[in-house]
Each structure stands twice: as C-alpha cells, then as structure tokens.
Amino acid sequence: MLNSVREKVEEFVVQNGIPVSELPNKITNNIDLATSGEEILNLLSETDKEIFRGWVISDNLKSDGLSNDFSILKKISILSKLIYEKIHEQSKSPDKRFKIILSGCGTSGRLAYLCSQTFSLFLKSIYPALDYNVCDYIIAGGDYALVNSVESVEDKPKVGAQLLKNILDEHPNTECVYLGITCGFSAPFVAGQIDFCLNKENNRNILACGIIGFNPVEMTRKTSPINENNENFYDLMKKLENMERQDPNKYFIFNPLIGPEPITGSSRMKSGTTTKILIDLIFTKALVYLDKRENSNELEMLDFYEKILNVLYAENTKKNLGNIIDNSCEALRNLKHGGSINYLSDSERLGLLCCVDASECLPTYGAGKNDIKGFVSAKNAKSLTQKWQGFIKNCPTVWSQNIIDHLENFNSDKCVFILIESDDEFQSDQEIIDKENLEKILLEKTQCKIYKINLSSKNIEHTNRIKVLEMNELSIIYREASKMYSSYFSNCLQEFTLKLILNAISTGAHVLYGKTYENIMIDVKVSNIKLYWRACGILKKFCSELNKEQCEDYLLASIYSGEKLTNEKNDIEKHIEVATGKEFIVPKALIMALTGCNYSNATLLLDESRNSVRNCIFKLKNKIQNK
Numbered sequence: 310m311l312n313s314v315r316e317k318v319e320e321f322v323v324q325n326g327i328p329v330s331e332l333p334n335k336i337t338n339n340i341d342l343a344t345s346g347e348e349i350l351n352l353l354s355e356t357d358k359e360i361f362r363g364w365v366i367s368d369n370l371k372s373d374g375l376s377n378d379f380s381i382l383k384k385i386s387i388l389s390k391l392i393y394e395k396i397h398e399q400s401k402s403p404d405k406r407f408k409i410i411l412s413g414c415g416t417s418g419r420l421a422y423l424c425s426q427t428f429s430l431f432l433k434s435i436y437p438a439l440d441y442n443v444c445d446y447i448i449a450g451g452d453y454a455l456v457n458s459v460e461s462v463e464d465k466p467k468v469g470a471q472l473l474k475n476i477l478d479e480h481p482n483t484e485c486v487y488l489g490i491t492c493g494f495s496a497p498f499v500a501g502q503i504d505f506c507l508n509k510e511n512n513r514n515i516l517a518c519g520i521i522g523f524n525p526v527e528m529t530r531k532t533s534p535i536n537e538n539n540e541n542f543y544d545l546m547k548k549l550e551n552m553e554r555q556d557p558n559k560y561f562i563f564n565p566l567i568g569p570e571p572i573t574g575s576s577r578m579k580s581g582t583t584t585k586i587l588i589d590l591i592f593t594k595a596l597v598y599l600d601k602r603e604n605s606n607e608l609e610m611l612d613f614y615e616k617i618l619n620v621l622y623a624e625n626t627k628k629n630l631g632n633i634i635d636n637s638c639e640a641l642r643n644l645k646h647g648g649s650i651n652y653l654s655d656s657e658r659l660g661l662l663c664c665v666d667a668s669e670c671l672p673t674y675g676a677g678k679n680d681i682k683g684f685v686s687a688k689n690a691k692s693l694t695q696k697w698q699g700f701i702k703n704c705p706t707v708w709s710q711n712i713i714d715h716l717e718n719f720n721s722d723k724c725v726f727i728l729i730e731s732d733d734e735f736q737s738d739q740e741i742i743d744k745e746n747l748e749k750i751l752l753e754k755t756q757c758k759i760y761k762i763n764l765s766s767k768n769i770e771h772t773n774r775i776k777v778l779e780m781n782e783l784s785i786i787y788r789e790a791s792k793m794y795s796s797y798f799s800n801c802l803q804e805f806t807l808k809l810i811l812n813a814i815s816t817g818a819h820v821l822y823g824k825t826y827e828n829i830m831i832d833v834k835v836s837n838i839k840l841y842w843r844a845c846g847i848l849k850k851f852c853s854e855l856n857k858e859q860c861e862d863y864l865l866a867s868i869y870s871g872e873k874l875t876n877e878k879n880d881i882e883k884h885i886e887v888a889t890g891k892e893f894i895v896p897k898a899l900i901m902a903l904t905g906c907n908y909s910n911a912t913l914l915l916d917e918s919r920n921s922v923r924n925c926i927f928k929l930k931n932k933i934q935n936k
C-alpha cells in the first residue's frame with residue numbers, strides 16, 4: 310500500500326509540476342472513443358476506486374519528501390471529537406454558542422451548503438431546543454451560485470474574507486470551526502478566508518481552521534497574491550502546514566491523494582465526492598460520540614462507501630445505468646427534436662443534488678439551459694420548506710407544476726425523465742405533490758422515456774414504459790449504516806450514491822455526444838484565473854512545440870476575436886472579463902495554433918464541423934499527421 314501511494318505521488322509530481330487536480334487521468338485517456346454508457350461506466354468505476362487509495366497513510370508531500378506522520382483518518386478523528394465536545398457543551402449550556410462554517414466556490418460551495426443544511430437539520434432533530442443552524446455555509450457568489458455558475462468571484466480573496474468576517478461578527482461570543490474547500494488548492498476566495506483565520510487578531514473565536522483539497526501542499530497555486538504582504542496561496546499553505554505540525558488539534562490539512570479527475574480538471578466529480586466523504590465522516594463521527602457510542606472506526610465507515618461503489622458498478626447495474634446514459638446521449642443528439650434530460654426528485658435534499666448536477670453541465674460542457682434539468686416536486690413553490698430556501702429560491706425548476714404546465718416540452722420519445730425514488734425521512738409529506746399523479750400525467754400525456762432510480766427500501770415494479778434501476782443491496786447497506794452509526798450516515802450514503810449516478814449520467818451523455826477530445830473538455834469557459842491557465846495548458850498539451858507564451862498569445866487572439874491586444878498582457882482579470890460569455894474560445898485558439906490560420910478561418914473550420922470540437926480537432930490532427 311505504502312509503495313503504491315508513493316509511486317502514485319511521484320508519478321504525479323514529475324509531470325511538469327502540473328497539479329494532480331489538473332492532470333489528465335491515464336485510465337480515461339480514450340474515454341472519447343467509448344461507444345456506450347456501459348463502457349463509460351467501466352472507466353468511471355476504475356477512476357472512482359482511486360478515491361480510496363490515499364487515506365490510510367498520509368499523502369502530504371512535504372518539501373523534504375513523503376511523510377506519513379499525519380494520517381487523514383487521524384485528523385478526522387481529532388476534528389470530530391472537537392466538534393462533538395462543543396455540541397455537547399452547547400446542549401448543556403445553551404448560551405455557549407458554537408458554529409461550524411463550511412466554505413467553497415462552485416461545486417465545493419454547493420457541497421458546503423448540502424452538508425451544512427443536512428447536519429444542522431439533523432442536530433435540530435435530536436436537540437429540538439436548538440434555535441439556530443450549528444453548521445453554516447459560504448458559497449462564492451451567494452445562494453444564486455448554488456445552481457448557477459458565478460466563477461469570477463472565486464478570484465476575490467477579500468470578498469471571501471469579508472463574508473467570513475460577517476458571519477463571525479453576526480455571532481459574537483460564538484466559538485467557530487472553519488473548514489475551507491478548494492479541490493485544487495487554488496481558489497483565492499478560500500485563501501482569503503484562511504489568511505483571515507491565520508491572522509492572530511481574528512483568531513479569538515476560531516477554535517480550528519482546516520482546508521480540504523486534493524493536491525500535495527507543494528502544488529498549491531503560487532500565482533495571485535492573496536494579501537497586503539504579497540503572500541500567495543502556496544505561502545499560506547506552507548504556514549498552515551507548519552501550524553498543523555505545531556498544533557494538530559487546531560489546524561488541519563485534509564488532502565488525501567485521489568488521483569486526477571476522469572474528465573480533466575472536472576473537480577465536481579471525484580474531488581467533490583471525496584469532499585463529501587470527508588465531511589460526512591467528520592460529522593458522523595461527532596454524532597457517534599454524542600450518542601455515547603465510542604466504537605466508530607473511520608476505516609470501517611469508509612468501507613461503506615466502497616461497498617456502494619461495488620453495487621453501483623456491478624455488471625447488472627452497469628448494464629441498466631449504461632442504458633440510461635445511452636438514451637440520455639440520444640436526448641442530447643436530438644435537442645432540436647424535443648430531446649432533453651430531466652431529473653425529478655420528491656426530496657429537497659436529493660433534489661438539490663439533481664439540480665446541481667444538471668446546472669453544472671452548463672459551465673462544464675457548455676450545455677444549454679434546457680438540455681439537462683433538475684426538478685424538485687412540490688405542490689407549489691411556496692409550500693416548500695424554509696430549510697432549503699437558499700436553493701429553492703434560486704432554482705427555476707423547483708416544482709412540478711412547471712412540468713405540468715409545460716408538458717409539450719417533454720412530448721418526444723427523445724426526452725428522458727429520470728425519477729429518483731427515496732423515502733426521505735426529512736421530507737414533510739403534506740408538502741409533496743402526489744407523485745403517482747405526476748407519473749400518470751407523464752405517462753398519459755407525453756411520449757418521453759421514463760426511468761426510476763430506486764434509492765428507497767421498497768421494491769418498485771417495472772411497467773411497460775417505466776424502467777427501474779433496482780439495486781437491492783443498497784437498502785441493506787443503508788440499514789446497516791443506520792444501525793451501526795446513525796440514520797444521518799445512512800442519508801450521507803444515499804446522497805453519495807445519487808451523486809455518483811447523476812455524475813455518471815451527465816458526464817457519460819456529454820462524452821458520448823462528443824464533447825471531449827480524449828478526456829479533455831476543450832471548450833472550457835475562460836471565466837476565472839484557474840480556468841484561464843487551464844486553457845493555456847490545453848493548448849500546450851496539443852501543441853507541444855509551442856512555448857507557454859505562444860500558447861497564451863493564441864488564447865488571447867481568440868479571446869479578442871483576432872483583434873490586436875490593446876490591454877496589458879498581464880491584465881488577466883480584463884481578459885477573463887472579455888472572455889466571459891464568449892463561445893468556443895479555446896477550440897478556436899487551438900485551431901489557430903494547430904494550423905496557423907487566422908481567427909475568421911478558425912471560426913469557419915469549426916463551423917464546418919458543426920461546432921463539434923472533437924470532430925474538428927480529430928480531422929485537423931489527422932491532416933497534420935499525414936502531411
């Protein structure tokens with residue numbers, strides 16, 4: 310085990326200093342050649358297994374080489390004990406307030422929201438006297454960013470720090486645990502908050518400060534100063550690493566090495582999933598302490614997640630889920646003929662995951678807003694509970710009346726409906742629409758394909774038109790988790806299952822549709838600094854004979870539509886502002902770089918391939934090779 314992790318780390322580090330989170334994964338190198346959903350699932354099963362490799366020993370890569378003195382699992386244990394003690398203290402003397410603050414950008418912020426809401430709700434259910442949310446969240450761009458992408462705020466350290474300060478100011482005399490999430494150790498928004506926490510003046514009420522991400526500390530972003538002292542994220546991480554050594558009960562770096570994403574840089578996938586596992590384990594373990602059960606074992610808990618992977622990627626499931634992916638891809642191919650992918654859940658908790666997964670396809674794959682959607686069913690928008698307001702307010706597709714009013718949008722056999730069946734104990738029944746009725750309407754009034762994913766404990770019957778993805782072992786695993794730990798943990802596992810399924814459907818459908826070249830989403834939106842450098846990296850990868858500077862020049866030529874650059878070249882913020890909202894920036898830059906043609910001709914070439922980036926690059930590469 311030790312050796313394999315060492316090898317993996319070394320392998321990652323030697324590759325031109327590119328952070329693990331931005332490297333292409335060798336397993337999925339040919340994912341764009343897959344011809345079926347099942348083949349995609351075979352690859353995802355391998356990359357998802359990598360999630361579990363780097364937990365047992367430490368994988369912090371220190372400047373002096375590998376060190377295994379801080380195991381991630383041990384850190385989970387220390388932090389969860391601290392959280393338990395504070396919640397316990399609070400329950401005995403309510404004036405001793407305590408808060409956990411989870412914060413992140415994009416997917417990381419969305420997971421901060423989900424985990425903070427579920428944990429706070431659960432605590433309220435066991436301590437009815439609790440009159441506030443013990444766990445709070447911050448997401449860059451505010452609640453609007455829960456289901457929309459607002460990537461530019463990620464580059465603003467001061468905004469991050471101010472938002473954290475606001476929460477602390479609102480709750481004076483409240484002790485806090487802060488956990489920042491940035492999968493690539495790259496978001497200045499989060500760095501600003503870490504900087505704030507490490508500053509002694511602000512430190513009074515901060516009991517613990519931690520960060521979650523999936524690169525070795527050495528690979529933290531070294532550009533973009535974060536504070537007045539011109540320190541960058543890397544400098545802060547080195548400080549944090551030192552402080553963690555000196556005071557391991559207060560400072561935490563959670564960075565298990567999980568290997569690169571199946572779609573390069575798509576941190577919503579493995580990194581998001583691992584973020585969730587880490588937070589789930591910390592919170593579940595705290596609950597187990599509260600329940601006076603001392604016997605929770607992190608490894609055993611981790612095992613539950615692996616068991617679910619085995620069920621999900623078992624032959625039979627792969628076949629059925631593969632079929633859903635195939636038909637979802639068919640829906641994308643037929644967008645002009647009524648094709649669309651729709652998720653529907655009757656639980657706000659799981660519906661959030663549906664809406665998030667769908668909304669992430671817009672920035673990730675340049676999907677249109679009607680291509681893939683999540684719905685949460687309720688009698689009407691107002692009847693949905695206050696608890697999930699942040700999400701409900703910002704999600705345009707929250708209630709099923711939307712569906713009923715717009716049935717004509719779903720009246721094509723290319724339209725796919727995926728219904729999530731669950732028995733969510735936190736859902737209040739009276740607020741929920743009569744689901745059977747909705748199903749009946751869909752069946753009678755539309756031609757769409759209907760699938761059900763059964764995450765409940767009941768068996769569901771197949772009918773002619775409704776195919777069911779049944780995974781019987783799941784309910785056994787959930788029940789066991791609930792018995793051994795808590796029903797909270799079992800909910801976490803259910804969310805984990807659904808996240809993997811939805812990620813597989815949306816990723817699989819877009820990859821089969823031809824949105825990636827190899828495992829790289831070339832048409833990346835250039836909407837923040839991380840993505841600007843990712844775009845340059847993509848050009849470098851495919852045009853190895855060019856140097857970094859030339860690659861950046863091609864990117865700028867595309868951003869400014871072939872016009873001469875009038876701004877300072879290093880005014881990246883300006884370039885991002887101009888790039889935001891423009892289409893096909895990287896593909897056009899790549900065509901110019903590969904062929905030497907100008908901007909207008911690159912646009913023509915892309916047009917000729919009907920904007921299929923993959924086909925266009927494929928043709929060009931063949932042409933160049935045959936010269």
Ligand code: F1P
Nearest residue numbers: 414415416417491492493496577
């Ligand atoms: C945050 C994030 C991602 C998103 C995109 C832009 O990344 O918003 O969630 O998919 O890559 O960045 P991170 O700070 O968690 O690395």
